[in-house]
Every structure is written in C-alpha cells, then in structure tokens.
Amino acid sequence: MENLVDKIVSEVLNRQGRETTTIIAQPGISRPNYQREKGKERLLGITAPESGNKPGPSFAPQLNPSGTLFTVSMKPPVKINTGFTPMEENIEVKAEVRKSEITEKSFGQAKFIGVSAGNTVGYVIPNLEPDLGQYLQVNRNLRAIGVISSRIGAAVQIMAADEAVKKTNSELIRLELARDELGGPGHGVFALFAAEDVADVIRAVEIALMATEEYYQNIKNTxxxxxxxxxxxxxxxxxxxxxxxxxxxxxxxxxxxxxxxxxxxxxxxxxxxxxxxxxxxxxxxxxxxxxxxxxxxxxxxxxxxxxxxxxxxxxxxxxxxxxx
Missing domain, CATH: 3.30.70.1710 (BMC (bacterial microcompartment) domain)
Known part of the structure; x- marks a missing residue:
C-alpha cells in the first residue's frame, strides 16, 4: 500500500515541481521528506493535530493544518458571469440587402435570371403558353415574357422597371400590387415585361434586378x-x-x-x-x-x-x- 502511495505522491510532486511552497518546519521530519510525508497523510486520510495558530487578517494567506500555504488547486477556475456573451469570431453577419445575383439558370423552359433586394426574383419565359397569354391579355406578337416578382417593395421595382424599358426594346405590359411585404404595411409586386426578342426581355430583367438593388436603399423601414x-x-x-x-x-x-x-x-x-x-x-x-x-x-x-x-x-x- 505504501509503495502505491509513494508512487502516486511522486507523480503529483513531479507534475507540480515548479510550484513554490512555503514550508514551516515540524520536528521529526527532515526538510527533503516533508512534502512526501504530508502527501501520504492526505491520501491515507491521516489528519494532523491542529496547530494553535490563529488566522491572520483576511488579506493574509491562511495556513492549513499541514502547515503549508494552499497554493495548488485541483479544481478548475471559477468563471465569473459578467452578463456579456462575446460573439464567436467566425459568425458571419449577413446584411438585410444583398447584391443582385445574376445567374441565368434554366428551370424547365424558363430562364431563371436571378434575385435581388426585397425578396425579388426575376426570370424569363421564352414562349408563353397561348392560353395563359389570353388570361394575361398579352399581345400574341410578344411571346417572350419577363417576370419581376417580390415580397417587399413595389415602388422600388416599378422604378427599376422604368430603368429597364429605357434601355431595352421591351415594354411593361402588366403590373399588380399584392398585399404582402412579409407582414409589413406595404406590398409585394408582380410585373411583366414583354418583347418579340427573348434577348431583350432577358436584358430587361437583368437591368430591373440591378436597379432594384439601388432603389431599395431609399427605403427606411422600422x-x-x-x-x-x-x-x-x-x-x-x-x-x-x-x-x-x-x-x-x-x-x-x-x-x-x-x-x-x-x-x-x-x-x-x-x-x-x-x-x-x-x-x-x-x-x-x-x-x-x-x-x-x-x-x-x-x-x-x-x-x-x-x-x-x-x-x-x-x-x-x-x-x-x-x-x-
């Protein structure tokens, strides 16, 4: 048993060899063996008789029964709750308004052009189904349809649509306002461009998405x-x-x-x-x-x-x- 205790005490002392310990000499124990003997006492549950020393002022170090200063603690340090939780460095804060993403992917026969501020999506239908054209009252010669649809905005997208028709050979054929704005006080928008040439409509939708980004900066929303x-x-x-x-x-x-x-x-x-x-x-x-x-x-x-x-x-x- 003593061999096992000696081994454990030696390992502990080796790990903490750099720690400084104040030693108060006691009779019958030589200085080199003092820490080893006191380690055995702790592990075997042997309690040394209490000394007559009274604790000093609160700011002075207190002596424990072994006669050493308590300089090493096996408990983790106590975390002080300051009420402040720092943000992780790697957290990316995304802005409410993001730049237009012009991609021109294809979904079925439609060309997905991209998205913009205000949850705005833009795409082109190169050859609109004639039955839908009748419902939407689209001129049969204008088969290429560009769509701008959003959940927030309306005026923003209307201004953007005006920029698009200025710079392309297309026209705004339909505009409807929807009660939306993600639960806010305003609208979403449903706008249709049309042209004989698909390329004109694609360009019109691209311009409208980019202009939406710019006009969106004029909104002050609280x-x-x-x-x-x-x-x-x-x-x-x-x-x-x-x-x-x-x-x-x-x-x-x-x-x-x-x-x-x-x-x-x-x-x-x-x-x-x-x-x-x-x-x-x-x-x-x-x-x-x-x-x-x-x-x-x-x-x-x-x-x-x-x-x-x-x-x-x-x-x-x-x-x-x-x-x-």
Whole structure:
C-alpha cells in the first residue's frame, strides 16, 4: 500500500515541481521528506493535530493544518458571469440587402435570371403558353415574357422597371400590387415585361434586378412604419403606364406608412416646392388595402428633389417619435 502511495505522491510532486511552497518546519521530519510525508497523510486520510495558530487578517494567506500555504488547486477556475456573451469570431453577419445575383439558370423552359433586394426574383419565359397569354391579355406578337416578382417593395421595382424599358426594346405590359411585404404595411409586386426578342426581355430583367438593388436603399423601414422616396430625371413608359407620369419629365414618388405619415409627407411636399401632383393612392382596393399613402409628383428637377427631401425629413421625424 505504501509503495502505491509513494508512487502516486511522486507523480503529483513531479507534475507540480515548479510550484513554490512555503514550508514551516515540524520536528521529526527532515526538510527533503516533508512534502512526501504530508502527501501520504492526505491520501491515507491521516489528519494532523491542529496547530494553535490563529488566522491572520483576511488579506493574509491562511495556513492549513499541514502547515503549508494552499497554493495548488485541483479544481478548475471559477468563471465569473459578467452578463456579456462575446460573439464567436467566425459568425458571419449577413446584411438585410444583398447584391443582385445574376445567374441565368434554366428551370424547365424558363430562364431563371436571378434575385435581388426585397425578396425579388426575376426570370424569363421564352414562349408563353397561348392560353395563359389570353388570361394575361398579352399581345400574341410578344411571346417572350419577363417576370419581376417580390415580397417587399413595389415602388422600388416599378422604378427599376422604368430603368429597364429605357434601355431595352421591351415594354411593361402588366403590373399588380399584392398585399404582402412579409407582414409589413406595404406590398409585394408582380410585373411583366414583354418583347418579340427573348434577348431583350432577358436584358430587361437583368437591368430591373440591378436597379432594384439601388432603389431599395431609399427605403427606411422600422417596426413602427416606413418611408420611402424615389426620384428619376426622366420618366419612361413604365412610370407612365403605372401612374400616368409625363414622359421624359422629372418624377418623384413619396410613400409613408402607416397611412397618416404618408398624408403628412404628401402635404409637406406640396407646400415646400412648386410641383404638380400626378397621382394619390391611399388604403383602397387599388392599393390592396395596404396601410400606406402614395403621392407622385412631377415638375422641374430641382423642385421635385426639394419636395422629396422635405417629405422624407418630416416622415423621419414622425418615425422617431414612434421609437421614443
């Protein structure tokens, strides 16, 4: 038994050979054998008689019954709970708005072009089924159909569609607003491009997806509501078809949600600058009962910009009150 104890004590002492231990001499035990004998006592359960030493002040080291300072602990260090949990270094934080991914994969006979901000998807059907064409009221000569569909946005995608028709030989043939926005106050959108040449429609969808990314930056969305303002120096066919915007004129869109914020933004815009209102939408069937107000305006380029800036500023002020 003693041989086994000697062996264990030796191993422990070897592992902790670098530790510094203060030794208080006791009669009958030579200094070199002191640690070995005290190790045996601990393992065999032998308790040494208590010394008459009284503990010193709380900041001074306390002597244990063996006469040594307690400098080695076999317990793991206690973790102090600071209330702060550091993030792992490898965690990747993804931004809400990601860059457009133009891929042009094929799914069946359709060409999948890519995705963009606002959960927007774009694809092309090279040869639309004639029966669907009748339901969608598509001209038989325009068999190539490009689709832009989203869950968030509407105005963003409409502005993007206008950029697409400016730069391609295609046209916006259908636009519908859906009550969606992932449960928010606004819309999703369902927009169709058409052209005789498939290449024109593919290019139109590509441009629309990239422009969606840019216009999406104009949305300020909070749990309390949202505001957005959009500007173009030259309105084209898509904005003309959707809102009645004068072609080739400066044009702006003002949106506020809930609807009361949109009304205040609209009133501020018209009082700030000399602009002409083109259309006004409130919660209605045409708006899919979205809790928003839309005002579109036209006029001199500088005046339209001033109107949008003033509307955005007052909208931000109201949203700040919601947060307060």
């Amino acid at each position: 749990p309390a509501g949202k505001i957005e303002t959009h500007y173009t120096a030259r309105a084209a066919a898509a904005l003309n078809k959707t809102f009645g915007a004068p072609l080739n004129q400066a044009f702006g869109i003002i949106i506020g949600a809930p609807a009361g914020i949109g009304l205040l933004m609209s009133d501020t815009a018209l009082k700030t600058a000399h602009v002409t209102p083109v259309s006004f939408w409130g919660p209605s069937v045409a708006q899919a009962f979205a809790n928003e107000v839309w005002l579109t305006v036209t006029g001199d380029s500088a005046a339209v910009k001033n109107a949008l800036e003033a509307a955005r500023e007052v909208g931000m002020q109201v949203l700040a009150e919601f947060r307060a």
